[in-house]
Amino acid sequence: MIERTCFSKLLSALQTVPVVALLGSRQVGKTTLALAIETALEKTATYLDLELDSDFNKLTDPESYLSRFSGELLIIDEVQRKPDLFRILRGLVDIRRRAGEPAGQFLLLGSASRDLLxxxxxxxxxxxxxxxxxxxxxxxxxxxxxxASNLEKLWFRGGFPDSYLAPSEAESWHWRSDFISTYVERDIPLMGPQIPATKLRRFWTMLAHYHGQQVILSELGRSLEVSHTTARNYLDTLTDFYMVRQIQPWSGNTKKRLVKSPKIYLRDSGLLHRLLNISEFDTLLGNPILGASWEGFVIENIILTIDDRWQFSYYRSSGQAEIDLVLETPLHEVWAIEVKRGAAPKPKRGFYEAAQDIGADKKFVVYSGTERYPLPNEVEVIGLIEFLSLISNP
Incomplete structure (x- = not known):
């Protein structure tokens, strides 16, 4: 059993607020985590899956049905399928608050982003x-x-439980293939956007080739024979359903002309490798995507480790001075992060120039090794695991 770091946060939230929404992509383990929390809370729980017609129909008259579960935790899965439910929940929460039942009333599970809810x-x-x-x-x-081998396994297979825990590389590959097909053919259309499956899959594959770069939507649109606006809709859809992360450019003060387009990363490295048809780890090591794949893997883990008191962005000037990730800490420090795969990483001149542009308080090179040591100009080389520990306890 791999313990999820979100477990303690979920437990604390359910002891503090009446409604908790646990969001994330399909097949990421939300239901497993929600059912495990029932035992920890020592509270009776009822589970509804709104993808089942039998459970969905129970909410034909939601107020009458939900009123029966006072004093219990009601877990509602795939809640985005019934958006009109939230208005009813507000009234029920207020009634229960007045009756002295303030916390842990509803746990909502959703496969769409907060913006879609x-x-x-x-x-x-x-x-x-x-x-x-x-x-x-x-x-x-x-x-x-x-x-150490598990870190490479996680990078190559990605972090979806059924992919990472698959008994063989072949089974992991087949699971990722099935996941991608099901997502574009069934899951995304079921959750709202009516996008042709073949075009969405082609667009997703094209994005994989732009991984770690600024994407030019007009070019992608022409390749797909759709408008720039439609291509933007496709990108936002994959972002809303946790498949893509858009990192915005740094917005601080500088006299230099900056690149203003977001950088695009596929959030799960295993799905990236499947879309690029990289089926063996040794093949990845010889592929031109190697550096960008590692960069995306590191950056995604950094972003998942920090909380919402931190801000993140990237920096790139028209003169090619660039920082892979800029972190602004809760103490208002600015950290410049360069990501390197090699065992003896050295940042380029553009990194030093960019760090000076933004007035970086700290400068790190995060790499695949484990030693921590200084470089000139107050730059520190640090392993990924140690860096994640550093930012989780700032």
Missing amino acids: QQSSESLAGRIRYLELSPFTVIEIQQADPL
Whole structure:
């Protein structure tokens, strides 16, 4: 059993607020985590899966049905399928609050982003807390089995539980193939956007080739024979369903002309490798995507480790001065992060120039090794696991 770092946050939230929304992509382990929390809470729980017609029909008259579970935790899975539910939940929460039942009333599980659940933020303001469950992270795998080989396995297979824990590389590959097909053919259309499956898959594959770069949507649109606006809709859809991360450019003050387009990363490295048809780890090591793949893997784990008191962005000037990741800490320090795969990493001149541009308080090169040592100009080389530990305890 790999312990999820989100477990303690979820337990604390359910003891504090009436409604908790646990969001994340399909097959990431939300239901497993939700059912495990029932025992920890020592509270009776009822589970509804709105993808089942039998459970969905129970909410034909949601107010009458949900009123029966006072004093219990009601877990509602795939809640985005019934957005009108949030208005009802607000009234029930307020009734129960007056009756002295303030916390742990509803646990909502959703496969769409918070932005797609605007009804909940509007109707349940002050009554709901949002948490995200990601695929397995480096910290979770390291705590479960601290072997260096597991880090490479996580990078290559990705963090979806069924992919990472598959009994063989072939089974992991087939699972990722099935996941991608099901997502574009069934899951995304079921959850709202009506996008042709073949075009969405082609677009997703094209994005894999842009991994770690600024994407030019007009070029992608022409390749797909769709408009720039439609290509933007495809990108936002994959972002809303936790498949893609868009990192915005640094917005601080500088006299230099900066690149203003977001950088695009596929959030799960295993899905990236499947879309690029990289089926063997040795093949990845010889592929031109190697550096960008490692960079995306490191950056995703960093972003998943920090909390919402931190800000993240990237920096790139028109003169090619660049920082892979800029972190602004809760203490208002600015950290410049360069990601390197090699055993003897050295940042390029553009990194030093960019760090000076943004007034970086600290400068790190995060790499695949384990030693920590200084470089000139107050730059520190640090391993990924040690860096994640550093930012989780700032």
